[in-house]
Amino acid sequence: METVKDHYDKFLGEVYSWILGDFETAYRKNVDLFARLKLAPEQGNCAVDLGCGPGCQSVPLAELGYDVLAIDFCQALIDELAGRIDGLSVKPVCDDVLNFPDHLSRQADLIVCMGDTLVHLPDRKTVQILIRKICDAIRPGGRFIYAIRDYVDYVPQGADRFIPIRSNENQIFTCFLDYRDDVVHVHDVLHQKQGDEWRMKISDYLKLRLDTAGLDEQLTANGLFILDRSVVDGMITVTAQKP
Numbered sequence: 592m593e594t595v596k597d598h599y600d601k602f603l604g605e606v607y608s609w610i611l612g613d614f615e616t617a618y619r620k621n622v623d624l625f626a627r628l629k630l631a632p633e634q635g636n637c638a639v640d641l642g643c644g645p646g647c648q649s650v651p652l653a654e655l656g657y658d659v660l661a662i663d664f665c666q667a668l669i670d671e672l673a674g675r676i677d678g679l680s681v682k683p684v685c686d687d688v689l690n691f692p693d694h695l696s697r698q699a700d701l702i703v704c705m706g707d708t709l710v711h712l713p714d715r716k717t718v719q720i721l722i723r724k725i726c727d728a729i730r731p732g733g734r735f736i737y738a739i740r741d742y743v744d745y746v747p748q749g750a751d752r753f754i755p756i757r758s759n760e761n762q763i764f765t766c767f768l769d770y771r772d773d774v775v776h777v778h779d780v781l782h783q784k785q786g787d788e789w790r791m792k793i794s795d796y797l798k799l800r801l802d803t804a805g806l807d808e809q810l811t812a813n814g815l816f817i818l819d820r821s822v823v824d825g826m827i828t829v830t831a832q833k834p
């Protein structure tokens with residue numbers, strides 16, 4: 592089985608934006624979400640995007656007026672983001688999200704960790720450590736937004752474990768999910784057409800089955816309160832604020 596970093600470096604990074612349904616679609620959803628949450632930065636406000644990927648949160652946050660620190664350990668995705676930030680205040684950094692405080696020179700007005708990034712962490716202890724660092728790094732009045740899929744309440748069975756993600760005439764991306772007690776063993780399957788033949792590549796990794804009640808408890812234990820919660824297309828988004 593691959594580590595999450597190897598999975599993104601060797602397999603997923605190059606097709607990630609395509610499986611999102613193209614960058615523009617994902618970007619637009621975040622523009623709408625941030626408008627609904629009424630994010631209104633003042634001059635010089637700083638946002639941190641943990642697990643930024645190709646930037647579908649970083650770009651709309653910078654367009655709103657934040658100075659964005661965008662962190663991801665997949666160089667291909669950081670390079671893709673760097674190619675779309677012309678004129679925007681985004682600093683892309685290739686590093687582990689756990690190291691984000693090393694790249695911050697002041698407290699953050701906003702920290703986001705969205706698109707299921709939290710469940711990619713290696714274990715629950717690491718999630719706790721990251722949440723503590725996030726809560727310490729936010730200024731009073733600042734917010735933290737996380738978004739994860741629900742891997743707890745709904746457990747697919749049989750054929751429902753095979754998820755068609757995206758296809759065109761040259762490639763097909765399918766995901767197979769094998770639920771275990773604490774983790775989901777994810778298998779990403781990419782069929783690509785080469786001449787008259789289809790070639791199949793598979794890469795697998797683990798996602799944590801985190802529940803939002805547990806995450807919210809950790810946030811409140813670290814001094815934040817829950818401000819907003821929404822569920823769209825199976826993605827649970829929670830906003831917390833430091834008093």
Ligand SMILES: C[S@@+](CC[C@H](N)C(=O)[O-])C[C@H]1O[C@@H](n2cnc3c(N)ncnc32)[C@H](O)[C@@H]1O
Pocket residue numbers: 595599611617641642643644645646647648662663664665668686687688689704705706707708711712
């Ligand atoms: C599912 S993608 C989400 C990307 C983006 N936020 C979005 O909504 O499309 C998860 C991202 O987190 C990154 N990632 C996962 N674990 C990480 C870690 N420990 N440190 C840095 N990046 C990490 C991956 O490289 C990937 O880009």
